[in-house]
Amino acid sequence: MIRIAEMRLKDLLSGLIGLAALVLSGCGDGGGHVEIIPEPTFWNIRDSGTSNTLFGIGTFSGQAVGITIAVGDNGTIISSTDLVSWTSRTSGTTNRLRGVAWTGTQFVAVGDAGTILTSPEGMNWTLRTSGTMTDLYAVAGNATIIVAVGGGIFTSPDGITWTLRTSAGATPIFGVVWSGVQFLAAGSSTSNIQTSFDGMTWTARTPAIGNAMFAAAWSGTEFVTVGQFGQTQHSADGISWTGENVFFNGPFINALNGVAWNGTRFIAVGSGGTIVTTQ
DSSP states (O other), X not given: OOOOOOOOHHHHHHHHHHHHHHHHHGGGSSSOOOOOOOOOOSEEEEOOSOOSOEEEEEEEOSSSSOEEEEEEGGGEEEEESSSSSOEEEOOSOOSOEEEEEEOSSSEEEEEGGGOXXXXXXXXXXXXXXXXXXXXXXXXXXXXXXXXEEESSEEEESSSSSOEEEOOSSOSOEEEEEEOSSOEEEEESGGGOEEEESXXXXXXXXXXXXXXXXXXEEEOSSOEEEEEGGGEEEEESSSSSOEEEEOOOSSSSOOOEEEEEEXXXXXXXXXXXXXXXXXX
16 A cells, blocks of 8 residues: 655655654554554655544545535635635534535535534535434445434434434544445544444454554445554554554644545645645
8 A cells, every 4th residue: 555755855754753753652552662653655745735634534426526615623624626725605604513424415515513414415504403412423325324422323314304423443533434345433542443333233353553553444345544743554354454654744734624535536634734645
């Protein structure tokens, strides 16, 4: 999955700073453990047109012109058909939106205080009643069930009526994706991966990286999760995982909060309006 890319000097310096940060942090396990993760993968930085932090991204490519949706702070929703030019959309809420996905018939966006919005095409959005006040971080779905995750795992047949399910790992859970065969959820710390074939019964998996993963995506052949310190991990089956690290320009490493597959490459979004894509 790793591709070799030419790096500018400032990219290299940023990478060294990022590596030092990982070593000093002990990778979050509190025991001084040092986890060396391979450096830069294959990402390009894009201009989102907003300085609001973006937390989630979803895409639908099953039409002549595909569309990608990103959501974030202050009810931010932006859309793009080429991953270069982005257009702001009206969400009808100022709540932080944390996740968005195409569920087969509609886009569903979720956020703080149980916020749920739906849209048939990604441009016009309608607020829905979720039945919960817990913060929701991500959503995924298939033809029969929608799964939203946050302080727990919730399922719905239509985006309106929701049922709480039992999580196999720690909460909060930050990301969820449907592969066509199984759901995969990404969340807190060392127990950050769990899978389910039906969205109702979940099994914990062993990750490659012990830090929190904030989002997950599926390409048709591979899962990718993204999270703290620009860290990513990938797996073909949701069971065996490989970790990587994305380094950014500047003295700090941006967290990656959302990731999606648009049919040809992965797109990840994060702090300060960061957008990166695979090459």
